[in-house]
Amino acid sequence: MFLAAATPAPAAETVTADDTARFLAGMAPSAGSPLTPLTKDPAWQHHARFFDAAFAQLEQRQLSKIRSWSAANLAAPKPTMFYMFSGPDFLYADAFYSKATTYVLSALEPPGSVPDLVRLPRGGVGAALYNVEHSMSSILSFSFFITKMMKVDLRAGQLNGTLPILYVFLARSGKTIRDVSPVALDDKGQAHLGNENPGNIATRGVRILFAGSDGAEKTLYYFSTDLSNPGVKASGFLKFCQTLAPGNSLIKSASYLLHSGNFSTVRDFILANSATIIQDDSGIPLAYYSPKKWRFFPFGRYAGPISEFPNKYQEQYAELFRRAQPMDFGIGYRWRTYESNLLLSVRLAADDTGHADTTSSAEPAPLPPKPPRPKKPRPPAPIGPPPGYFWFSR
Numbered sequence: 001m002f003l004a005a006a007t008p009a010p011a012a013e014t015v016t017a018d019d020t021a022r023f024l025a026g027m028a029p030s031a032g033s034p035l036t037p038l039t040k041d042p043a044w045q046h047h048a049r050f051f052d053a054a055f056a057q058l059e060q061r062q063l064s065k066i067r068s069w070s071a072a073n074l075a076a077p078k079p080t081m082f083y084m085f086s087g088p089d090f091l092y093a094d095a096f097y098s099k100a101t102t103y104v105l106s107a108l109e110p111p112g113s114v115p116d117l118v119r120l121p122r123g124g125v126g127a128a129l130y131n132v133e134h135s136m137s138s139i140l141s142f143s144f145f146i147t148k149m150m151k152v153d154l155r156a157g158q159l160n161g162t163l164p165i166l167y168v169f170l171a172r173s174g175k176t177i178r179d180v181s182p183v184a185l186d187d188k189g190q191a192h193l194g195n196e197n198p199g200n201i202a203t204r205g206v207r208i209l210f211a212g213s214d215g216a217e218k219t220l221y222y223f224s225t226d227l228s229n230p231g232v233k234a235s236g237f238l239k240f241c242q243t244l245a246p247g248n249s250l251i252k253s254a255s256y257l258l259h260s261g262n263f264s265t266v267r268d269f270i271l272a273n274s275a276t277i278i279q280d281d282s283g284i285p286l287a288y289y290s291p292k293k294w295r296f297f298p299f300g301r302y303a304g305p306i307s308e309f310p311n312k313y314q315e316q317y318a319e320l321f322r323r324a325q326p327m328d329f330g331i332g333y334r335w336r337t338y339e340s341n342l343l344l345s346v347r348l349a350a351d352d353t354g355h356a357d358t359t360s361s362a363e364p365a366p367l368p369p370k371p372p373r374p375k376k377p378r379p380p381a382p383i384g385p386p387p388g389y390f391w392f393s394r
Helices: 017-024 036-040 042-073 090-096 124-142 147-153 163-172 229-233 237-242 261-273 315-323
Strands: 080-084 102-107 176-185 191-193 203-211 217-224 247-251 274-279 294-300 341-347
Touching (some): 017 163, 017 176, 042 090, 042 124, 042 163, 080 261, 090 102, 090 163, 090 247, 124 163, 163 176, 163 203, 176 217, 176 237, 229 261, 237 261, 247 261, 261 274
Parallel strands (some): 080 102, 080 247
Antiparallel strands (some): 176 203, 274 341, 294 341
């Protein structure tokens, strides 16, 4: 069960998913909500002030600039957005592809649950809110989650898994949640909602129906799944994604997994089923892109990988980014502004005339030739996060 409130209860006691999301996000629930009395708790009021300040800074520092960048460089986005290795990061999915109507997020972390907060024991609300704050601290500061922290945080307490964080991001992005249902995919990629039986081998997740300020309904899927070659072979996840293709893809802070042969299946899927791909250098290496099918628009500065990912320096990437356009926000492992790189890859139209399906206001850069092997430039000195943080994969 994702919500204790989904069980039958008298109307006066019903806590909606949207009110729960707003409460967790430090935003006042609707008038008359059973959660309203809990907003008088000093712990919630402190939580609300903390999130008000954190999200205001994030909006100014990154999100508003990402939306402006997307408006200038994504002329005709597809309805579907794929975000592999995402964790619960709806925040950046929405910022980069705000015009999508279906979002598909996927990672190893389980969806988890959100109980009826009214029924938590005394003192339980404050502990739950602190856990949410702690689990989100890295993405609010650096634009990605930290695996070692998240594995602990998302299994602690009564609020667990990715669902509480998805709730917060939806609420803080100005969305209204209309429905939340568990979803499972059978081995053929067929989606089963609620209590439908998907069979013995199933990919578990959650489906959230929500609306933005215009009232148009959108769908967010989050699936807990292994994206390695054996993992996707044993599941129906990519078959489900195929029914929603073509789409647009986002890859950031992905631990360079797509550089590995053990993730070639999902890498091939992204290349075959994306009209545009937005990625940092931890995404798909340039060698796997066909220059006859793609145009490249580099932004920012390629400073090489951080020290936690040795031997991932890419000479082709460095050459491509010598002709990069400026970028005024940070993203990925090198999260500081003016140290980040972002590559927009745009698939050419099927008639192979050289025109892209989706155009950018920037000038495209050609794929550089593969450099000779003997000499390999030394990567720049890594610039990492403050002491005490562990780097990870989103």
